[in-house]
Amino acid sequence: MIPLSSYLAVSSVLFVTGLIGVLIRRNFIIILMSVEIMLNAANLNLVAFSSYLDSMTGQIVALFIIAIAAGEAAVGLAIIIVVFRGKIATNVDQINLLKW
């Protein structure tokens, strides 16, 4: 039996990886991927607690999150493609049209 703490540790590592990716990378696609990693870290947490507490709620929420992540990825990629077409850039520092 793998203890809960191990799941939590893995999910923490995943979350922090994703967080650092969001914070330090400038490529829009990488950032999007990092966000996905963070979402999955959260999923792992939910599933781990679900099994630990013998409750299905966590697993159902995880399913919702997967669905939402798919939608988010689709929208995000669409935006990236539109921006790329207009600006020829995927670097978020250069996407500053709406900054004052």
Place this chain on the structure above:
Amino acid sequence: MDFIWLIPAFPLLAVLINGLYGHRLSERAVSVTAVGSVGLSFIIAAAALIGLIDDPTPRVYTLFTWIPGGDLVIDFNALIDPLTGIMLMVVTGVGFLIHAYSIGYMHGDSGYARYFTYLNLFTVSMLILVMGGNYLVMFVGWEGVGLCSYLLIGFWYERTSAIKAGTKAFVVNRIGDAGFLVGLFLIFAHFGTLNYTDVFSRAGELTTATATAITLCLFIGAIGKSAQLPLYTWLPDAMEGPTPVSALIHAATMVTAGVYMVVRNHVLFDMAPFSLEVVAVVGAATALFSATIGLVQYDIKRVLAYSTVSQLGYMFLACGVGAYVSAIFHLVTHAFFKALLFMSAGSVIHAMGGEQDMRKMGGLAKHLPKTTAVFVIGAVAIAGIPPLAGFWSKDEILGAAFKHGAPVLWFMGLAAAALTSFYMFRQVYMTFFGASRMNHDVEHHLHESPNVMIYPLIALAALSLLGGLLLGFPPEEGWIHRFLGPTAGAQEAHAFGAIDMTLMVLSVAVAVIGWLTARRIYLKRPATADALAGRFATAHSILSNKYWVDELYDAAVVEPSKRFGRVFNRFDDRVIDGVVNGVGNLTQSGAAASTWIEKYVIYGLLNIAGYANHIAAAVLRRLQSGQVHHYAAFLVIGIFILVNLYLWFVDDNSVLFFLGRLSLSGRN
């Protein structure tokens, strides 16, 4: 008869209309408003008079409580009795004619609306003066007419002499008003009320000494307002005003306010024989004194001014010998013929293009027949030739003086009557008859005045002709005597006897003598006037310099006052201004100090606060990079810190410790 308040209300309304909007209205609108309002007042006053003839009991109408002050309660009320009724008729009736005359006289003047505003305001004040039911309301009117007199004397304010004359009138009147006020204070101190009815019904409580003090104070007021010796000097100067003003204010109404006041207070005067003597002596002396000055004046209006002073003297003589009704009778007839004389003199001045010197006139009868006719009627009336108005009233006064047992006063009056007749006919002959002394230009432009000026003159001429007969015939038993007798102190009834007849013949005789002398000197042999002046050089010089009274007052009162004023001015300059300046300098130093504090301390603190903000902003500004990463990083750092704090304070733990526990539990 509550409509009584409409009498002053109409002219007051006209004052508001002409005063506020007159400069935008046409001359026609202004004059219709002004003259119409007085006309309406006249109609209502006539209605009131008819009511009084039916039932002459005095009535008091209270409009509102004016001064509700504990023990001092003063109503704004009117006392309507036959005396007021007569005065109302004079003020509104003669006033109406003079207003109408002014339409023509003031035509084209740049101050047309202003003129009528003042004139209406004067009418309002005069009405309040005669209607007032207590001393304070009367005082309001009293001061109001003084103010309007000042404003109208100085109406042509571009002329320095007009301004000076106005100021002089105001200041001299003020001396009288001071006495009048003291009288009011005394009355209030003794009766605790200022209502006529209360005061007169309780007059018996006064001692003779108090009554004398009160009445003398009141009489000082009358002296100032009615231009008696020794305060008459303002009236001749008041001729600087427009001529209708001289007619209305300085002949017919305002100057008679003093007479009205004495008659109104006859109950008090009757209790003070000494005061009555003073009144009679002052009146007779003034009548004679100013008549002598009138003999040698050359200004057509000044002659009339001195004549007015003289006639007012007669009225006071009448009051002084207890003939109050005769005083009012003379007041009424004098209003008729003196207004007539002034306004026909105005018509002459109008025709001559502003010339007032009689030495430059002569022979005007050919050119101004109507004016000449009415002026002569006025002159005959004032000279005391029967059956014109002046004869009846003047003769009654002289008779009353004689029968009062004051033959000296009677003789002074008789002499003044002779002089009056002389200077009036002198004026008539110098102005209207004889050879012309006009220069050619003026003679060429002579024109009779327009009808709007002539009709009022004709009306007044008719009144001067018949007024005496209608009001006061037979002598001492005429309508006015029966009407006024009960309210104004009935004179002892006399059978009209031989003595009256003698006196009457005498006074007619002196009038005729005066006339014939004037005719001889000024019509037949114009050279005699100069010859006489040369022969009696001293007397002539005294008279033409008006006894040097003005100079005497200048030296005795005006100059010392000025010197006194200069002393105070220096005191003001050095001491009061010194203190003020000292305080000012102190304040300035204080201000300098606080400026320094402000500049270096307060601004310093503010600047420090500002710099602190500036520096803080320079640091904090960097947080707002606009980079989502940075915000996200802050978010993460913030959450990290918050979670740590939570664990630290709630569980005595930290994340690191927590992680350590996790790993330990994992190992288990």
